[in-house]
Amino acid sequence: MSEKRIINLPGSTPIAPYSPAVAANGFVFVSGQVGFDPVERRYYGEDAASQIRGMLENLKTMLAQAGSSLEKVVKTTVFLTDVNDFDTLNVIYSEFFPACPPARSCVQVAALPKGALAEIEAVALA
Numbered sequence: 802m803s804e805k806r807i808i809n810l811p812g813s814t815p816i817a818p819y820s821p822a823v824a825a826n827g828f829v830f831v832s833g834q835v836g837f838d839p840v841e842r843r844y845y846g847e848d849a850a851s852q853i854r855g856m857l858e859n860l861k862t863m864l865a866q867a868g869s870s871l872e873k874v875v876k877t878t879v880f881l882t883d884v885n886d887f888d889t890l891n892v893i894y895s896e897f898f899p900a901c902p903p904a905r906s907c908v909q910v911a912a913l914p915k916g917a918l919a920e921i922e923a924v925a926l927a
Contacts, residue, residue, distance in 0.1 A: 833921065836859070853918075857921065877924075
């Protein structure tokens, strides 16, 4: 069995008992990222577009911390509290994944922790 390595962002503490990301067997598994600024301790904005852009920036940062990148993402799952934000998601998502986007699922959920409007989890190559 391969060793697993826990990835944390410097200066950031998870709000629950989980690892922000785990690297194992050539993959990086990133826990749900929302559009929350971990340094300022506030959402990047109150609207879906700001939070979607923030969640993708947080994903990018988490992957870099693990030694990976957006180009190495093979699968994402996106959770939206309002499926009417699907078009907004697609416009912003295509900026972060302009070519060869990863496989993706997107679902509407009743609510997300701490009032987030969108969340993304990902699996990437290390």
